[in-house]
Amino acid sequence: MSGGPAVRVSIESSCEKQVQEVALDGTETYVPPLSMSQNLAKLAQRIDFSQGSDSEEDGAEGEPRDREWGKQEPEEEEGTVKFQPSLWPWDSVRNNLRSALTEMCVLYDVLSVVKEKKYMALDPVSQDPTAGKTPQVFQLISKKKSLATAAQLLLKGAEKLTKSVAENQENRRQRDFNSELLRLRSQWKLRKVGDKILGDLSYRSAGSLFPHHGTFEVIKNTDIDLDKKIPEDYCPLDVQIPSDLEGSAYIKVSIQKQAPDIGDLGTVNLFRRPPKTKAGTQPWHVKLEAAQNVLLCKEIFAQLSREAVQIKSQIPHIVVKNQIISQPFPGLQLSISLCHSTGEKKNHRTSPEKPKPDDHLYVLEHNLHQMMREFHKQQLSSVVMPHPASAPFGHKRLRLAGPLAYDKAEISSLQQSEGLLEKIIKQAKHIFLRSRTARTIDSLASRIEDPQIQAHWSNINDVYESSVKVLITSQGYEQICK
Amino acid sequence: MEAPPVTVMPVTGGTINMMEYLLQGSVLDQALESLLHRLRGLCDNMEPETFTDHELVYLLKGQQGNPFILRARRSLSHPKAPWHLRYLGQPEVGDKSRHALVRNCVDVAASHSLPDFLNEMGFRMDHEFVANGHIFRKGAMKIVVSKLSRILVPGNTENTERLSLSYLVELSVLAPAGQDTVSEDMRSFAEQLKPLVHLEKIDPSKQRH
Numbered sequence: 001m002s003g004g005p006a007v008r009v010s011i012e013s014s015c016e017k018q019v020q021e022v023a024l025d026g027t028e029t030y031v032p033p034l035s036m037s038q039n040l041a042k043l044a045q046r047i048d049f050s051q052g053s054d055s056e057e058d059g060a061e062g063e064p065r066d067r068e069w070g071k072q073e074p075e076e077e078e079g080t081v082k083f084q085p086s087l088w089p090w091d092s093v094r095n096n097l098r099s100a101l102t103e104m105c106v107l108y109d110v111l112s113v114v115k116e117k118k119y120m121a122l123d124p125v126s127q128d129p130t131a132g133k134t135p136q137v138f139q140l141i142s143k144k145k146s147l148a149t150a151a152q153l154l155l156k157g158a159e160k161l162t163k164s165v166a167e168n169q170e171n172r173r174q175r176d177f178n179s180e181l182l183r184l185r186s187q188w189k190l191r192k193v194g195d196k197i198l199g200d201l202s203y204r205s206a207g208s209l210f211p212h213h214g215t216f217e218v219i220k221n222t223d224i225d226l227d228k229k230i231p232e233d234y235c236p237l238d239v240q241i242p243s244d245l246e247g248s249a250y251i252k253v254s255i256q257k258q259a260p261d262i263g264d265l266g267t268v269n270l271f272r273r274p275p276k277t278k279a280g281t282q283p284w285h286v287k288l289e290a291a292q293n294v295l296l297c298k299e300i301f302a303q304l305s306r307e308a309v310q311i312k313s314q315i316p317h318i319v320v321k322n323q324i325i326s327q328p329f330p331g332l333q334l335s336i337s338l339c340h341s342t343g344e345k346k347n348h349r350t351s352p353e354k355p356k357p358d359d360h361l362y363v364l365e366h367n368l369h370q371m372m373r374e375f376h377k378q379q380l381s382s383v384v385m386p387h388p389a390s391a392p393f394g395h396k397r398l399r400l401a402g403p404l405a406y407d408k409a410e411i412s413s414l415q416q417s418e419g420l421l422e423k424i425i426k427q428a429k430h431i432f433l434r435s436r437t438a439r440t441i442d443s444l445a446s447r448i449e450d451p452q453i454q455a456h457w458s459n460i461n462d463v464y465e466s467s468v469k470v471l472i473t474s475q476g477y478e479q480i481c482k
Numbered sequence: 483m484e485a486p487p488v489t490v491m492p493v494t495g496g497t498i499n500m501m502e503y504l505l506q507g508s509v510l511d512q513a514l515e516s517l518l519h520r521l522r523g524l525c526d527n528m529e530p531e532t533f534t535d536h537e538l539v540y541l542l543k544g545q546q547g548n549p550f551i552l553r554a555r556r557s558l559s560h561p562k563a564p565w566h567l568r569y570l571g572q573p574e575v576g577d578k579s580r581h582a583l584v585r586n587c588v589d590v591a592a593s594h595s596l597p598d599f600l601n602e603m604g605f606r607m608d609h610e611f612v613a614n615g616h617i618f619r620k621g622a623m624k625i626v627v628s629k630l631s632r633i634l635v636p637g638n639t640e641n642t643e644r645l646s647l648s649y650l651v652e653l654s655v656l657a658p659a660g661q662d663t664v665s666e667d668m669r670s671f672a673e674q675l676k677p678l679v680h681l682e683k684i685d686p687s688k689q690r691h
Contacts, residue, residue, distance in 0.1 A: 191674065204525050204621060380528050387557035388535040389617050389626050391566040392589050403564040403593035415682050 041089035047096075059191065062079045070326060177236040178222055180282070186236060199239070201292045203299070207376035210299040216241045216288065245291040249343035251300060253364040253424070255432055256333045294340065300372050300420070301338040307419040317421070324421075328429045336368075336424070365429055367463065371420055426462050434466050441470065450474065502570065502587035503619040503664050505653040505672055508611045514627070514649055517678050521625060524674055525618040533628075534558040535556060536639050538597065540605035552605060554596050558612070559627060565592040573685055580662070581669040583683045587656065612642050613651060622664075623671060651679050659660040 017030035034042065068432065114120045181197075184190065189200045203212025215241045301322070308317035317326040323337040329438050383396045397414050400406070406414075428457075438457070445453040453476040458467040509517050522530060536558050542550040553568045571586030571600040592599075599609075616626035629649050631642035653672060657664045 029663050050483040155611040207526065209621075306492060380526055382531060385528075385531050385617060385619065386566075386624075387533055387563045388537075388555040389533045389557075389613070389615075389628070390535070390537075390553070390555050390568055390589075391591070393619065393622075393624065396563070398562055407626045 009142065025089070029261075040173040045089045049095065096341045138364055180235065180237040181218070183282070184239075184284060190218065199287055199288075201241070202295060203247075203376055203457050207379035208299060208372075210295070210302065211377065212242075212295060212298070214242070214245075214292075214295055216291070224294075235283055237282075239287055241287060241291040245342060247294065248290045249297040249364050251297050251337060251341035251366070251368055252335075252337045252339050253361045253428070254335055255361065255428060256335065257331065294373065296369065297338055300368050301336075303372070303419075304336060304368075304421050304424070307421040311419060311421065326425060326427050329432065332432060334425065334428045361428075361431065363431070364424060364427060368420070368424060371423060375420070428466050430466070435467070441468070486587070499659050500585050500587050500589070500656050501574075501659050503582040503584055503657065503668060504653045504683075505582050505668055505681040506684050507679040508648045508653045509627075509651060509679045510648045512587055513678060517651070517675075518651075520675065520678055521616075521618045521627070525620040525625065528619070531617050532559070532615065533552065534612065536610065536612050538656055539608045539612040540600050541608045542603075542605045549646065552600065554600065556594075565594060565596040566590070567592045567596060572660075581672075581683065582655075582665040584665075589656075591602055610636070611645070611648070620657075620671065621667075622657065623655050623668065624651060626650075626654070628652075651681065653681050 017033060020029045020031045022028050025421055029268075052421050057332040114122055138401060148383070181190075184199075189205070191200075192196055196219040199218060201216055202208065202210065202212055204210070204214065219238050219240060221234075221236050221238045250300070299322075304324055305319045308326070311317075313326075317324060317325045319325075322340070323335055325335045328334055338343045382394050387395060389397075395414065398411070401411055401414070438455070441453065441455045445455065451472050456469040456471070458469070461467070489556065518530070534557070535555050537555040538615045539554060541555060542552075544550065551570070553570070555566045557563045567590045569586075569588040574584045602606075610633050612631045612633060613628040614631075615626065616625075618625040627649050630645045632645050633639060634641045634643055651666055655664050655668060659668075675681060
C-alpha cells in the first residue's frame with residue numbers, strides 16, 4: 001500500500017430487488033424479498049433425499065433396494081409418484097422422510113423376525129473351497145516375481161560398481177604424473193628450482209661429509225603413444241641420476257693366504273646379479289636406491305683410502321685403483337675393493353672368472369656399512385651443538401679442553417683414535433684368528449683320543465672378541481686336575 | 483730429559499684465521515611456527531635444539547676513536563658449559579657480488595672467571611642481553627632463530643623485557659679464509675627460505691647512528 005493520502009472508498013451493493021412492474025409515473029414496484037421462512041422453504045425444496053453422503057454407491061444400492069421393497073410398499077411408491085410440485089414446499093421433505101421411516105420400520109421388522117429363527121433364518125454365504133488354495137500359490141508366484149525384480153535391481157547396481165572400480169584401476173595403472181610425483185616425494189627429498197624438479201639422494205642430511213652433491217633430476221616421460229596400448233611397466237616419471245652413480249656397486253672384502261702378483265692388483269672388477277626388483281616397486285625407486293648405494297660405497301672407499309695413505313703403520317697399505325691391500329698378519333692379505341659395474345653387463349657376463357662364494361666376507365662388508373652410518377650419526381648428535389649458540393660446532397667435551405687446560409694426552413683420548421680402516425683390519429684379524437683357533441682345537445680333538453677335548457663356542461660375540469669354553473675330560477675320572 | 487721441540491714458526495691457519503660468513507633476517511612472532519617447520523624440514527635431521535644465552539659486550543676504549551669490542555656469552559640452559567669469547571673484525575670490503583657478510587672471527591672457550599678477567603684487563607661492560615630461541619644446522623651452516631630481551635637490572639637474568647615483537651634469524655658459516663663457494667651455498671639455502679624470511683647481508687657499520 002502506498003503512503004499517499006487516504007482515499008475514502010464507499011461501497012454500495014447493486015440493486016438486488018427485482019422489478020416487478022414499472023408504473024406509468026415511473027415508480028418501480030419491487031418484488032418483495034423472500035422472508036426467512038420462505039427462504040428456508042425454498043432451500044428445503046432443493047434437498048435430494050435419494051442422494052446420501054456416499055453418493056454413487058449408495059445411490060446404486062438404493063435403487064435395487066427400492067425395487068425389492070416395492071411390492072411391500074405400493075403405497076409409498078404411489079406416494080412418491082404422486083408428487084405434486086404445487087403443494088407447499090415442505091411436501092417433498094415430508095414425503096422423503098416418510099419413506100425413510102417406512103424403510104426403517106420394515107428393516108426392524110425383518111430383523112426381529114430373523115431373531116426368532118422360526119420363520120426366517122440367516123445362512124452364511126458358502127465360501128468357494130477352491131478359492132483357499134489359489135491365494136497361496138498366487139502368493140508364492142508373486143513373491144518370486146518381486147524377488148526377481150529386486151535381484152535384478154541389485155545386480156544392475158553391482159554391475160555399475162564393478163565397472164567404476166575397474167575404471168579406477170585402469171586409471172591408476174595409467175599413472176598420472178602428479179600422483180607419481182607425490183609418491184616420489186613421500187620417499188625422497190625433492191625441491192623445485194626454476195622449472196626443474198631436483199632431488200637429493202646423498203646422505204648429507206643424515207650426517208655425511210662426503211662432498212658429492214648427489215642431485216638427481218625428475219623428468220616427465222613423454223615418449224608414450226596414447227594410441228597404442230600402454231605397456232605394463234609404464235611410468236610417467238623418470239629420474240636422471242648423476243653419471244658417476246650409475247649402475248650398482250658393492251665393497252668386496254676378502255682374506256687371501258697367498259699374495260697375488262703385483263700385476264694383478266687393481267683388476268678386481270667383479271659384479272653380481274642386479275638385485276631382483278620386488279613387484280610393486282617403481283623403477284625410479286630401484287634406480288635411486290642403487291645410486292644411493294653406489295654413493296655410500298664410494299664414500300666408504302674414499303674414507304678407507306684416505307686413512308690408508310695417512311695412517312702410518314708398520315706394513316704400509318697399498319692403494320691401487322679400486323683396491324686397498326693390507327697385511328694384518330704376515331702371509332695373510334686383506335683386500336678391500338670397490339666393485340662398480342656401470343650397467344653394460346651383457347658383455348661382462350661372458351667372463352669365465354667366477355668368484356668363490358666364500359671368498360667375499362659379507363660380514364665385513366656389512367660392518368663397513370654399519371660403521372659408516374654410525375659415523376654419520378655421530379655428526380648429527382646433539383653433543384655437537386654449541387651451547388652458547390655463538391660457539392662453533394664441535395664436540396662438547398673438546399670445548400672444555402681450553403678452559404680446563406687439558407694436556408695432549410687428554411685431548412688425544414677425547415678424539416677419535418681409530419679410523420675406519422684400522423677397525424676393519426682388527427675385525428678381519430679377529431675373524432681369521434677365530435677360524436684358525438677353531439680349526440686347531442678341532443684337529444687336536446680329533447687327533448687326541450685320551451683325554452677328550454670339547455669346545456663350546458659362545459653364540460654371542462663381539463666384533464673384536466669371541467669366547468670359547470674348552471672342556472678337557474678323561475673318561476671315568478671326575479676331574480682331570482685339581 | 484729434553485724439552486719437547488717448540489715450533490718457531492708462527493701459527494697460521496687452523497682455527498686462528500677463520501672467517502665468519504653471515505646473513506641476517508627477521509620474522510614476526512606470528513610467522514615463527516611456519517619458519518621453524520620449514521627449517522626442520524630443510525636442515526639436518528636432528529631433534530630441535532633450543533637455547534637460552536646471556537651475552538655481555540665488553541668495550542676497551544683506547545686513545546683512538548674506535549673501541550675494541552669483545553663479546554662474552556654463556557649458556558643459561560647449560561650452566562656448566564664454558565663461556566664463549568668472540569672477536570669479530572671489520573667486514574671485509576671485497577667485491578660487491580659476494581652474497582654474505584664476511585668478517586674475521588676469533589672464537590675462544592673460556593672458564594667461568596671470564597667477566598672478572600676482562601674487568602681486570604681493563605674492559606668495561608657496555609651492554610648485555612638475553613637471547614633465547616632455536617638453533618639448526620645443515621652441514622657446516624648454522625641457523626639461529628633467536629629472540630632478544632633486554633636485562634632491566636644489571637646482572638639479573640630473570641627479569642627481562644622483550645626488545646621487539648620479532649625473531650632474529652641468522653645464517654652463519656665458519657670457514658677458513660678464501661673459500662668463496664661457502665657464500666654460494668648460503669645464498670642457495672637462503673633462496674629456499676623465501677618468502678618466509680629474507681636473509682640478506684646487513685652491514686653493521688652502516689647501522690650505527
